Amino acid sequence: MFKFLRVKIVVVFLAFLTVWMGLSSLKLYFVAKPIYDEVDLLNAQILEMEAVNEDIADAMEYMGTIDYREKEAKEKFNLQKPGEKVIIINRKSGLATQETAGNNNAAGEQKYFWRKWLDYFLGK
Structure with a gap:
């Protein structure tokens, strides 16, 4: 038990x-x-x-x-290399102005942007 x-x-x-x-x-x-x-x-x-x-x-x-430094210098300070050409296209008039390092050709004769491209690529 x-x-x-x-x-x-x-x-x-x-x-x-x-x-x-x-x-x-x-x-x-x-x-x-x-x-x-x-x-x-x-x-x-x-x-x-x-x-x-x-x-x-x-x-x-x-x-x-x-x-990167070169890109920033071009974008922020509008700097260019010697001999480099910058083409600015004005959207309103359709005309392009071309600037070379150091001088501005915008005051010279005005050409249409396509003409400037042709001159640029054909070396005129």
Whole structure:
């Protein structure tokens, strides 16, 4: 009889222990889930910021090149290389003015833009 009672007590204790462990595991899961979600979100932000940093590094590398400096000097300061010709097309009149480094031929005779292109390509 004592043996049967002992077995009952052990079975009840093991059942209680199993339920307690299961509930503890569920509690731990619900506590840890938001943390894991936040870690995943932060990892995604890290990847996004690494891509942005890579783009910035590429842009900085490009800005250090001579091509970039030349382009900026032409666009912002209206500089030209010696012997370089710049053609400006006036959209309203359809006429083009041509400037050479250092002097401005806009005050000279006015030619149509297609004529200036022909002169430019044919070397006249």
